[in-house]
Amino acid sequence: MSTAPENGFVVFDRVQKSYDGETLVVKDLNLSIGKGEFLTMLGPSGSGKTTCLMMLAGFETATHGEILLDGKPINNIPPHKRGIGMVFQNYALFPHMTVAENLAFPLEVRKLGKSEREAKVKRALEMVQMGDFGGRRPTQLSGGQQQRIALARALVFEPELVLMDEPLGALDKQLREHMQFEITNLAHSLGITTVYVTHDQTEALTMSDHVAVFDDGRIQQLAPPDLLYEKPENSFVAQFIGENNTLTGVVKEIREGRAIVQLDGGELIDAMPVNVSKAGERTKVSIRPERVEFNKDRLSPDALTLKAEVMEFIYMGDIFRTRLRVAGRDDFIIKTRNAPDQRRLKPGEMIEIGWLAEDCRALDA
Amino acid sequence: MELPPYATTGQRIWHYTFKVLCGLILFFLIAPIVVIIPLSFNAENFFTFTPGMLAFEADAYSFKHYQDFFSNPDWQQALVNSVQIAPVATLLSVSLGTLAAVGLSQDHVPFRRAIMAILISPMIVPLIISAAGMYFFYSRIGLQGTYVGVVLAHAALGIPFVIITVTATLVGFDRSLTRAAANMGADPVTTFFKIQMPLILPGVISGGLFAFITSFDEVVVVLFVGSAGQKTLPWQMFTGLREQISPTILAVATILVGISIALLTTVELLRRRSERLRGMSPG
Numbered sequence: 001m002s003t004a005p006e007n008g009f010v011v012f013d014r015v016q017k018s019y020d021g022e023t024l025v026v027k028d029l030n031l032s033i034g035k036g037e038f039l040t041m042l043g044p045s046g047s048g049k050t051t052c053l054m055m056l057a058g059f060e061t062a063t064h065g066e067i068l069l070d071g072k073p074i075n076n077i078p079p080h081k082r083g084i085g086m087v088f089q090n091y092a093l094f095p096h097m098t099v100a101e102n103l104a105f106p107l108e109v110r111k112l113g114k115s116e117r118e119a120k121v122k123r124a125l126e127m128v129q130m131g132d133f134g135g136r137r138p139t140q141l142s143g144g145q146q147q148r149i150a151l152a153r154a155l156v157f158e159p160e161l162v163l164m165d166e167p168l169g170a171l172d173k174q175l176r177e178h179m180q181f182e183i184t185n186l187a188h189s190l191g192i193t194t195v196y197v198t199h200d201q202t203e204a205l206t207m208s209d210h211v212a213v214f215d216d217g218r219i220q221q222l223a224p225p226d227l228l229y230e231k232p233e234n235s236f237v238a239q240f241i242g243e244n245n246t247l248t249g250v251v252k253e254i255r256e257g258r259a260i261v262q263l264d265g266g267e268l269i270d271a272m273p274v275n276v277s278k279a280g281e282r283t284k285v286s287i288r289p290e291r292v293e294f295n296k297d298r299l300s301p302d303a304l305t306l307k308a309e310v311m312e313f314i315y316m317g318d319i320f321r322t323r324l325r326v327a328g329r330d331d332f333i334i335k336t337r338n339a340p341d342q343r344r345l346k347p348g349e350m351i352e353i354g355w356l357a358e359d360c361r362a363l364d365a
Numbered sequence: 366m367e368l369p370p371y372a373t374t375g376q377r378i379w380h381y382t383f384k385v386l387c388g389l390i391l392f393f394l395i396a397p398i399v400v401i402i403p404l405s406f407n408a409e410n411f412f413t414f415t416p417g418m419l420a421f422e423a424d425a426y427s428f429k430h431y432q433d434f435f436s437n438p439d440w441q442q443a444l445v446n447s448v449q450i451a452p453v454a455t456l457l458s459v460s461l462g463t464l465a466a467v468g469l470s471q472d473h474v475p476f477r478r479a480i481m482a483i484l485i486s487p488m489i490v491p492l493i494i495s496a497a498g499m500y501f502f503y504s505r506i507g508l509q510g511t512y513v514g515v516v517l518a519h520a521a522l523g524i525p526f527v528i529i530t531v532t533a534t535l536v537g538f539d540r541s542l543t544r545a546a547a548n549m550g551a552d553p554v555t556t557f558f559k560i561q562m563p564l565i566l567p568g569v570i571s572g573g574l575f576a577f578i579t580s581f582d583e584v585v586v587v588l589f590v591g592s593a594g595q596k597t598l599p600w601q602m603f604t605g606l607r608e609q610i611s612p613t614i615l616a617v618a619t620i621l622v623g624i625s626i627a628l629l630t631t632v633e634l635l636r637r638r639s640e641r642l643r644g645m646s647p648g
Contacts, residue, residue: 059544079547080556092545096563096639105559106549157549 008032008068009193010056010161015065017051025051027217029065033195033210035160038187040196042204043214044240052214053163053197058082069161080109085154085162085192089169091146093138099125099149100134106157124156127186144175151183155190162187164196168203180207201241205229213237230288234275235363238286245289245332251281251362259362260304261285265327270304270357275364282365289321289335291359294351295343305354308332310345320344326353398622405430405615412612430616440613443601450512450587450597451580454519458576461520462527463569467561469528470535481532485525492585495522500589510592518590519583523576530575534568567636574632578625 010033017026026048033039041049054060055067058079066073074082094102103121112120125131128148138146147167154162164183168176184207187194198204204211205225212222213236221228221237232238239246249263251273259273261283269285276283293299294308311330312323319335322345326332334353336342345351368380408427409415417425434440465484469477487495499518500509508514538561546556562569584599591600598617605614 057544057548059547079544080550080552082548083550084548086545086548088541088545090539090541092539092541094542094545094560105546105551109549109551109555153549 007034009035009037009070010195011066011068012052013066013068015052015055015062015067017048017055017060018063024063024217026055026062029217029219031212031219031222033193035193036188036191038184038194038196038207038209040198040204040208040211041214042198042201042211042240044199047214048217049197049212049214050165053165053195056195057084057086057163083157083159083161085157085159087147087150087154087162087164087167089166091138091150091167093146093149093153095138097137098134099130099136099138099141102138102149103134103153103156106153110157120156124152127155128152128182143171144179147171147179151186155186155192159192161193161195164194166198167196168198168200176203183207205241213240215240231274232286232361232363235284235286235365238284238361238363243289243333243335245287245292245326247285247287247327247329247332248365249283249285251276251279251283253279258357259283261362263327267306267327268304269306269360270355271360271362272358274361276362283362284365285360285362287355287360289333290319291355292334292353293355294334294345294353296352296354299354300356303354303357305352308351308353310347310349310351312347313345324351324353401615401618402622405612405619407612407615410612412610412615430611430613431620433611433613434616434620437613439596440598440601440617443596443598446595447581447598450515450519450595451577454516454523454580455573455577457516457520458523458527459569459573462524462572462576463531463565465524466528466531466535466568467557467565470532470538481528484528487522488525488529492522496586496589499586503590509590510594512595515587515591515595515597518586519580520576522583522586523579526575526579527569527572530572531565531568534565538564563639566639570632570636570639574628577628581621581624 008031010031012029012031015026015029016024018024029048029052031052041052043049051060055062056069058074058077062075066075068074069082069084093099094105097105100121103124104117107117107120121134122131125134128151130145130148130152133141133145133149138149141149147170150167154164167183168179171179180203183194183196196204196207205228208225210222211225211228213220213228215236220240221233223231223233228237229242232241235246238244247261247263247269249261249269252260252262252268254260254273254276257273259271259276261269261271263269271283271285296305299305306326308324308326310322311325314321314323318338320338320342322334322336323330324332324334368377372380403418404412404414406426406428407415407418408425408429415425468474469481469484474480496518499521503509503514503518508517542560542564543556546560547553551559581597582599583597584603587595587597587600588603591597596604598621602614602617605611
């Protein structure tokens with residue numbers, strides 16, 4: 001799952017965190033982040049992702065285990081000596097200082113000379129395209145502009161590691177997408193290691209080199225975005241990332257890397273065994289809506305199919321979203337591209353659906 | 366406050382009664398203070414309006430009581446004492462009160478409520494009880510009748526005001542700002558003076574003002590804890606009232622009212638400025 005602890009730039013080694021001494025918010029966290037990597041911690045609220053970020057920044061201490069930065073343990077180093085840049089959820093710009101003073105603050109405490117300070121502030125402001133705003137106060141800026149300033153302030157003292165705690169949460173959709181692009185570009189062009197916390201899976205998928213999916217104080221899966229989406233390792237990840245159809249059943253047999261699953265209604269389907277190993281095990285199979293095929297010509301001749309009744313057809317512009325009744329459940333979704341030759345299914349229509357076995361993953365029940 | 370067109374007779378009556386009540390309250394609060402101002406320019410040695418004053422004759426008014434205040438060594442000594450005690454007591458109250466408020470605003474401090482209650486008790490306990498208590502306590506440790514003793518006693522009285530105003534300002538203080546500062550490499554002391562202090566300054570200033578006025582106006586505690594060497598202006602006024610009823614007291618009172626108004630105005634302007642800086646209110 002993770003690379004060996006000793007060769008990461010940031011390493012969490014068996015870290016546990018408890019606030020009250022009883023319940024663990026973070027349970028046995030092992031994570032290694034390479035230099036220059038953009039890692040996103042993704043998870044629902046209360047999954048422990050923000051706690052991990054706070055431990056890395058030094059605002060919380062690990063109850064057990066060790067956090068290493070560039071090979072050195074940092075458990076006993078106070079936040080102000082860690083030299084880590086951070087972008088806060090509410091930006092945390094100092095309201096009594098101008099934008100330029102905000103940016104100069106980390107340089108002042110590092111006792112840099114005036115001319116050097118001014119040069120760096122100017123460069124950082126230009127980097128986020130806010131060159132003319134040095135004299136303004138944070139309250140005179142829009143949310144997106146404040147966001148940029150917060151980013152510039154986290155980068156101005158050239159830290160090797162930058163933490164971001166849901167920095168785009170307060171922005172509107174369009175601006176958010178634009179900033180996602182800018183942040184990833186900036187992080188990669190400067191070669192900074194970035195740890196980004198979000199609960200927005202689109203953000204995680206579009207921005208990151210690796211995504212760590214958190215739930216219940218553990219990393220459920222650590223993988224590049226495409227693997228996370230296409231090859232989820234357990235049913236939590238499959239459910240949490242993207243839209244997903246779930247069917248429950250029992251493994252009938254596993255042969256040549258393929259599993260035959262008997263659904264609770266008796267139907268047989270093909271699946272890819274992921275964390276089931278033998279016949280008789282209960283499983284949740286997961287299949288992405290866009291990987292379901294209802295055109296028989298495009299399925300392999302020996303593929304197992306399911307009968308389905310079209311319940312609802314939703315036109316969404318670029319795609320069609322169709323809700324089906326399959327194996328006794330009426331929340332099965334398929335998505336098809338709005339192409340000239342695409343069939344538009346009608347409610348009440350009976351169809352047969354199937355898929356490639358490797359797209360259908362038999363996961364833990 | 367305008368009456369809506371659908372107001373009932375009862376509401377109309379209440380509306381006007383309410384206005385009269387408000388007027389009466391303001392009158393009872395302000396009239397006793399306002400009336401001393403013309404009286405302090407009285408040419409006679411009386412506390413009443415002379416017929417000449419009421420007729421606005423120029424020679425019925427004079428500055429003689431003001432002259433008396435500025436030339437009488439007793440009053441001058443009292444003024445010097447007050448000016449030596451109040452600012453130092455204020456400085457102590459502000460420093461200790463601010464630190465206490467900042468400390469007590471942290472979640473991890475045990476018994477926060479109990480500590481807070483003890484610290485603000487001088488404001489709640491009747492002054493005469495505090496004063497008597499301080500008298501006995503300070504006598505034992507040799508502070509009774511000393512400058513330091515009076516300053517400490519006044520500081521103790523001023524601290525609750527500072528704690529309350531600073532705590533109120535801290536409620537609106539964004540903790541992530543101190544975290545951001547720490548993250549950027551500022552040690553806790555730098556963070557306090559560069560980030561937290563400028564932002565809670567309005568509360569500190571208001572608290573300081575209250576502490577100053579408390580010390581400057583205070584008569585009970587100083588009577589107990591002080592000795593002749595620490596006779597402050599209020600003490601001198603108190604003795605003046607008992608021993609020689611001289612309108613100089615009115616002149617002093619007028620000056621004190623003037624100082625209070627000037628202080629309040631300055632502080633309010635400062636507070637507005639700093640609130641604007643921290644982005645709490647527009648323009």
